[in-house]
Amino acid sequence: KNQVEQSPQSLIILEGKNCTLQCNYTVSPFSNLRWYKQDTGRGPVSLTIMTFSENTKSNGRYTATLDADTKQSSLHITASQLSDSASYICVVSAQGGSYIPTFGRGTSLIVHP
């Protein structure tokens, strides 16, 4: 069964600090992996997308990495800001005809001043 596990479940950091969120998946055959940011009560918004051949991708202060061999991804946030407080969701899609992605349960990040 395809699964996406995220850790930690929640994280509290001080403004200006860096943090790293983890995503492990068992989706096969792998197509792509996206990180989404979801503000409270709002719809998720895509941050990055990575395919099998990509190891790292950045979007401003967000940097995602992918290790397709170990089936792990991380999202690193640099110099955190209060607006980074949100839930970060890892979503993995398989190759083939199915449109059904596999969602992780998310990591809730709180940035304190």
Added chain:
Amino acid sequence: EAQVTQNPRYLITVTGKKLTVTCSQNMNHEYMSWYRQDPGLGLRQIYYSMNVEVTDKGDVPEGYKVSRKEKRNFPLILESPSPNQTSLYFCASSSSTERNGYTFGSGTRLTVV
């Protein structure tokens, strides 16, 4: 502006009273999907549609119906709502050429009393 529009944003209803949550996208996307989000459980797929007149069950379809008569619209129907359907609902769409590149609506918070 490219977007997915859900209505209403908030809805309080009584058990057994039929309701419809509308979803419309202006990006000519083939794929549309409905999710519910509950605390600690993440996003769970209810139904999805790969194109007009093509719908299929997701992970939690019980108690819900959908239709896809037009490409842009994908309403979610609760024929006889029950309190366990109290949740935050999201509609999403994507193109067939960009798997996992979902645009989400702003959400509908439904309370069934």
